[in-house]
Amino acid sequence: MASPTTTVSSSMSRRQVLTALSGLLLAMFCSMMSMTVVGTSLPIIVPELGGTQASYTWVVTMTLLTTAISTPIWGKLADLVSRKTLMLTALVLFVLASAGAGMSQSAEMLIFFRALQGIGGGGLQALSQILMADIISPRERGRYMGLFAGVMALGTVGGPILGGVITDTIGWRWNFYVGVPLGIIAFIVIVRTLRISQIPRERVTIDYLGIVLLSAGAGTLLVWISNVSTYGWISWETLVMVGGAAIATVAFILVESRVREPLIPLSLFRDRTFSLAVLASISIGVSMFGTAVYLGQYMQVSRGYGPTEAGLLTIPMAAGMLGASAIIGQLVTRSGKWKSFLVVGAALMIAGTTLLSTLEYDTSLVLVGVYMFLLGSGTGMTMQNLVLVVQNSANPAQIGVASSGVNFFRSVGGTAGVAIMGSVLAASMTQQITDRMAEIARAVSTLGAEGAVIAEQLQSGALPTTRDMPQTIAVIIEQVSAQAISHAFLVGVPLAVLSLVAICFLPNAPLATRTTIERLQHQREQAEAAAMAEESANTALMSSGSITTIREDGVISHEPGRKGER
Structure with missing residues (x-):
């Protein structure tokens, strides 16, 4: 482990702050894009590598899983050791994993490197926000939080579009290779511009048992959530996995209440701001992940568009997130009110989600765009500002665990929400x-062998794409799927x-x-001044030979003592 350090001071000009921020934004973009870029190309990647439907699921799930689990671990390490070193380590891991994923020769190899990508990506997401708090004060941070929300929106919506274009023009392996030069550029920018002085901490202890228990509990829960539609809500798999996750969670809480440096300090939940921000972030997670998944499905299955077209049609949501976060961030900085x-x-999120739950197969695309824009605007106004509020109220010595804690619960809540939405849809x-x-039956009877295949897909609960189907059956599937997806949005x-x-x-x-480093300084x-004052007071009392007593009413008195008395 590198020498234990705590960030306490910075010597950066405004220009250097902005340049360093560009490196942090680029790192965040790499992480977000890595989770979404393969969505439209997996139907090509998995068969070419000889994978199965299970492989298809794990290529996506593994990255989400390791990103969520690693986020609080990176956050805790950020409070213990050099944050800049951690950020560079996460970038190196992400770049190497991206290169390895691009060179994969089997589905298993791809899943392994996707897991490493998720670990590195979790660090990039957590540390970019923590480092921003080190160099920009909460009052000034509002205007820059909009940039982070915009990057997350671009990564979420633009990733699938970019992946489809790259696969069609260059080849699917460049879906992973594209992160390599971006990561290297971010590494160079951060090395050259991020200047944070540090003071060694006297002692650093790592909560290894907490890491193991958190990984076991959250990992088991997320795997179950991602596959509950296969297992069933009432099954032996559900009993074992949910029971195991519950046991690991209870053990984790017990360990965290006793160790010197807990991974997620339970004292955080005594802070009303942190606890309420966690609750609020759950809905935002569903908005980010759930709508991205099921809006794409709506566009392809219920409206008959291709992957690239479906991605382009979700741009209104990204535009809402980017525009609202940028404008509101500026207003927060100017007024100081949030x-x-x-x-x-939050009200816009309610309106957008409610309106999306009314979608039909023939709803005007203009209206669909308005609904997405409302939801995106609400998400953009709340997502990064919740992190800002938590960072503003947190003890600066715990800024890492507080920031990453909100992101962790947002990811877990979002994943759980997506699974529940999927079950409702099915x-x-x-x-x-x-x-x-x-x-x-009447519609498929006229289609021969093709109709039999479609009927089998529908009976299995699958939602086949409709763009190449005969109109007689396509319109029925579009109606059914639109209704089912709208029911999912009700969640x-x-x-x-x-x-x-x-x-x-x-x-x-x-x-x-x-800034966080100024607050730490x-x-x-203050601690040094208090220690010096206490030492001076003790020295004065000892030299005067007086006896200090504290009465029951709290009054302090000093009485002359006999020689030798203290």
């Missing part, structure tokens, strides 16, 4: 297929309401005007 913007953002789809079986409505309630109860604390100076 709560009213968060409340409006149940609705099955019920509608059953109700319209006679109509479907997000109560979560959005929960987010609004949590935000309303957030303490409306003013934004600090000092101030804390250190």
